[in-house]
Amino acid sequence: MMSEDKKTTDFGFEEVPLAEKAKRVGAVFSSVASRYDVMNDILSFGLHRGWKRWAMLLLRLRPGMQVLDVAGGSGDLTQLAAKRVGDTGSVVLTDINPDMLAVGRKRLLDAGFANIPCILANAEQLPFQDNTFDRVMIGFGLRNVTDKPAALRSMLRVLKPGGLLVILEFSKPIVPGLQTVYDAYSFHLLPKIGHLVANDEDSYRYLAESIRQHPDQATLKALCEAAGFVQCDYHNLSGGIVAIHRGVKP
Numbered sequence: 001m002m003s004e005d006k007k008t009t010d011f012g013f014e015e016v017p018l019a020e021k022a023k024r025v026g027a028v029f030s031s032v033a034s035r036y037d038v039m040n041d042i043l044s045f046g047l048h049r050g051w052k053r054w055a056m057l058l059l060r061l062r063p064g065m066q067v068l069d070v071a072g073g074s075g076d077l078t079q080l081a082a083k084r085v086g087d088t089g090s091v092v093l094t095d096i097n098p099d100m101l102a103v104g105r106k107r108l109l110d111a112g113f114a115n116i117p118c119i120l121a122n123a124e125q126l127p128f129q130d131n132t133f134d135r136v137m138i139g140f141g142l143r144n145v146t147d148k149p150a151a152l153r154s155m156l157r158v159l160k161p162g163g164l165l166v167i168l169e170f171s172k173p174i175v176p177g178l179q180t181v182y183d184a185y186s187f188h189l190l191p192k193i194g195h196l197v198a199n200d201e202d203s204y205r206y207l208a209e210s211i212r213q214h215p216d217q218a219t220l221k222a223l224c225e226a227a228g229f230v231q232c233d234y235h236n237l238s239g240g241i242v243a244i245h246r247g248v249k250p
Contacts, residue, residue: 009146010213021146022122026097028203029073029144033099035198037074037107042197043190043204048140049076051242055139055168056080058235058244064088065134070123070155071095071141075104075116077168081137082113092128094121095141123151128158135159139168143214152227159249165229167245172216174240182241186211217243 008015016024029036040048055077061067061084069078072093082091093108093116095101105118121127123138123145136155145151155165173179186208194204215223217234220243224232229247236243 010210013209013213018146022096024206025144025146028206029097030099031200031203032198033097033103036100036103037076038197042193047238051168051237051244052076052080052139054235054237055137055166055244056084058246059135059137059164059166061085061089061135066132067091067135067137068126068128068133068155068158069093070121070126070136070138070151071144072139073097073100073104073141075107075118077137077139078104078108078116079111079113081135082116091116092133093118094123094126096120096122124154125150126154126158130157131160132158133160134163135166136163137166137168140170142167142169142220143210148215149223149227152224152229156228156247156249161249163249165224165245165247165249167220167224169220169243169245170211170214171220171234171236171240171243174217174236178239178241183212217245220245 007018009018009021061081063086065085066089067081067085069091072078073095075093078091078093085091093104098120101118101120108116124147136159142148159165173182190208191201191205195201221232221234224245224247230250232247234243234245
């Protein structure tokens, strides 16, 4: 979160100038882009696929809907959404990192989705007109955004009235004892796996720290409400390791 004077923000456990965070986060994801999907499978033991399917269920997609995938990276959620909205609907993939966006574009093409726009975009300043999309989703991207309230307001702006935002993100374990086990895995084992598989221990240490710094379930719900969303709720998955937040544009 940003500090009260809004001159610094967190980069993992470090406090850095606002302008520096985006550059450092960009370097992390440029470093991991080529192995991002392999590492997701390894580090989540494949659970991320189930979490994404739950997000699709809670999006309540129908054929013909217009969907925006913010910070969509390698395009997993984009593909799932495209199958559900069909030829009469559309999905747009955005990401702030060109290397991640290139991976997403290639994976979409390989999967036969040749007509999905892939747009370089900052979640805090989405380059779309007001009231454009029926659904907006962001999966495992919000914690890397410098100004989360600005990003939430931007996503609210591009949603149509009555449109739904779904946020899939790591959160705070709620099962007794799980936090201790999760911390041991995140701060000790995860960086070592990052070193062995991707030759990049530092990036995966940052990713673990960014999860710890991300707002908990109740705080993120309050941020969504402050941004202007209504009917906000959240659903815990895997004992709260992951949560899915939802909010509706009035």
